[in-house]
Amino acid sequence: MNLTKQALIDTITQELGASGTPISKTQVDAVLMRYSVVAARTIKAGGELPLPGIGKLKTIQRVARTGRNPATGAPIDIPAKTTVKLTVSKVLEETINEI
Structure with a gap:
């Protein structure tokens, strides 16, 4: 849904x-x-943001790396960047993984 x-x-x-x-x-x-x-x-x-009952949003630094163009297979340089990561709360993770 x-x-x-x-x-x-x-x-x-x-x-x-x-x-x-x-x-x-x-x-x-x-x-x-x-x-x-x-x-x-x-x-x-650069702070962290709580999402009550869901988890926490925070920034992470991704290092520069070499990747591949999926169409041609040619190597490409992927620059370093700052991105956002969601750390899921333990309660939500347990709820999702209940059997």
Whole structure:
């Protein structure tokens, strides 16, 4: 099951309403948009960002390396870069791997 942004907003609104915390879809959308702004600012500054119940986002440095063009097999240089990594929480990992 994949969720679109709108489906995520609808689901959060329904879940909160069912638990006794009514909130509008506009408010949920505003919180998600503001969270993305805070996330970008925090990660850009080299910090870590918690995703409660999911894990943690943090930056990692990838070293420069030589790769291969899959179409031609020719070697190509891949430059070093900073990227974002998700470290999954233990609870989520255990939930996913339950038998």
